[in-house]
Amino acid sequence: MLKDKKVLICVTGGIAVYKAVALVSKLAQAGADVKVMMTESAKEFVTPLSFQVMSRNDVFFDTFDEKDSSVIAHIDLADWADLIIVAPATANVLGKVANGIADNMVTTTLLATTAEVWFAPAMNVDMYQNKAVMRNIEMLSNDGYRFIEPSEGFLACGYVGKGRLEEPEKIVELVFEHFTPRNLPLKGKKVVITAGPTRERIDPVRYVSNFSSGKMGYSMAEAARDLGAETVLISGPVSLDKPSGVRVVDIESAEDMFQAVVKEYEDAAMVIKSAAVADYKPAEIHHQKMKKSDGDAVLQMARTTDILKTLGERKDQQILVGFAAETENVLAYGQDKLQRKNLDYIIVNDVTDPDGGFGNDTNVVTLLSKKGLVQPHESMPKRQLAKVLLEEIIEEEGLDGFNDR
Numbered sequence: 475m476l477k478d479k480k481v482l483i484c485v486t487g488g489i490a491v492y493k494a495v496a497l498v499s500k501l502a503q504a505g506a507d508v509k510v511m512m513t514e515s516a517k518e519f520v521t522p523l524s525f526q527v528m529s530r531n532d533v534f535f536d537t538f539d540e541k542d543s544s545v546i547a548h549i550d551l552a553d554w555a556d557l558i559i560v561a562p563a564t565a566n567v568l569g570k571v572a573n574g575i576a577d578n579m580v581t582t583t584l585l586a587t588t589a590e591v592w593f594a595p596a597m598n599v600d601m602y603q604n605k606a607v608m609r610n611i612e613m614l615s616n617d618g619y620r621f622i623e624p625s626e627g628f629l630a631c632g633y634v635g636k637g638r639l640e641e642p643e644k645i646v647e648l649v650f651e652h653f654t655p656r657n658l659p660l661k662g663k664k665v666v667i668t669a670g671p672t673r674e675r676i677d678p679v680r681y682v683s684n685f686s687s688g689k690m691g692y693s694m695a696e697a698a699r700d701l702g703a704e705t706v707l708i709s710g711p712v713s714l715d716k717p718s719g720v721r722v723v724d725i726e727s728a729e730d731m732f733q734a735v736v737k738e739y740e741d742a743a744m745v746i747k748s749a750a751v752a753d754y755k756p757a758e759i760h761h762q763k764m765k766k767s768d769g770d771a772v773l774q775m776a777r778t779t780d781i782l783k784t785l786g787e788r789k790d791q792q793i794l795v796g797f798a799a800e801t802e803n804v805l806a807y808g809q810d811k812l813q814r815k816n817l818d819y820i821i822v823n824d825v826t827d828p829d830g831g832f833g834n835d836t837n838v839v840t841l842l843s844k845k846g847l848v849q850p851h852e853s854m855p856k857r858q859l860a861k862v863l864l865e866e867i868i869e870e871e872g873l874d875g876f877n878d879r
């Protein structure tokens with residue numbers, strides 16, 4: 475599957491070097507032309523011979539050992555590679571590359587290449603979370619380097635946490651995906667997605683909110699990104715990592731979300747409203763902490779703007795997708811919202827289903843369309859479901875029809 479693909483694996487010095495041997499072996503088995511470059515510290519863990527045997531190529535580690543006098547090895551390799559993966563990537567190599575340092579063959583080659591470079595970090599969990607390392611990772615991400623995040627588990631240092639080199643099988647899968655020409659039906663389209671709860675302040679220390687985790691919206695954003703969309707994720711307060719390659723706008727209240735969505739609406743090709751927006755907010759925000767008294771308290775609530783309904787009224791070329799969380803008459807209430815809010819699609823879920831709803835990693839939904847589609851779905855992980863739903867919408871719209879809208 476990777477025939478004619480040239481992959482340079484740069485191995486830096488950490489205990490996970492042994493996994494890089496498996497990575498090289500799997501890439502070579504998949505047909506890739508693999509070359510390996512090592513730092514001196516990497517050689518302390520595994521000998522170059524292991525990599526030479528697995529890659530069936532010479533292994534490079536000395537900038538000044540020019541095996542072929544007709545070329546300069548590090549420039550030649552930098553130009554040769556279609557893809558470079560630094561695995562394992564130590565904190566040291568991240569720090570050096572982030573700062574443009576080129577003091578060995580690996581860092582010199584990384585500075586000289588125009589190929590795509592991926593880092594697969596592996597280190598002790600505290601080291602990984604060290605501020606300098608985080609800063610370097612952010613800097614490298616902004617410079618266009620991609621990261622294969624370490625996974626969590628037992629670390630060689632005895633700790634349990636984030637810092638294990640991603641499994642070679644998973645890295646090979648990413649390499650496959652990278653080299654497989656993909657169908658990107660949303661390329662050139664702006665897709666705006668809202669996610670999470672909103673928070674409506676009562677006073678400086680209290681608020682009204684709901685149990686939305688944001689997982690469905692974040693999954694929709696990742697799926698839109700993977701289908702080629704320029705993706706904007708307008709997110710309420712959630713405890714999820716920001717997806718890479720997605721522009722995230724953080725908001726707090728329903729009003730903030732309304733403003734943020736309206737700002738992005740005009741040139742959007744699709745708007746997906748997965749957020750659980752508060753329907754009511756405290757009628758007045760107290761600027762000082764409210765003091766308790768002996769009696770009961772009554773909180774006067776005022777309606778928030780129905781964002782989706784307003785978008786439906788202002789609809790132009792946008793494909794409008796809503797969500798409905800229901801506890802009874804799921805399909806009937808869904809159809810009603812679809813009509814009432816002038817939507818193209820609505821994704822309805824029964825939040826009483828043990829596999830569906832807030833906080834779960836799975837969801838059970840039915841996709842309804844303005845044109846009469848009723849497409850139920852079995853329980854599925856939210857990530858998978860997001861992709862299936864978007865693909866269905868794209869198919870319903872017809873790729874060409876979608877482009878012409």
Ligand code: CTP
Binds near residue numbers: 749778780797798
């Ligand atoms: N929604 C919105 N603005 C609001 C409330 C909801 O945009 N103020 C959107 C949600 O993002 C979701 C859809 O409307 O996509 C349906 O949300 P839901 O709370 O199920 O529906 P409501 O319109 O609030 O209807 P009801 O309370 O009658 O169930």
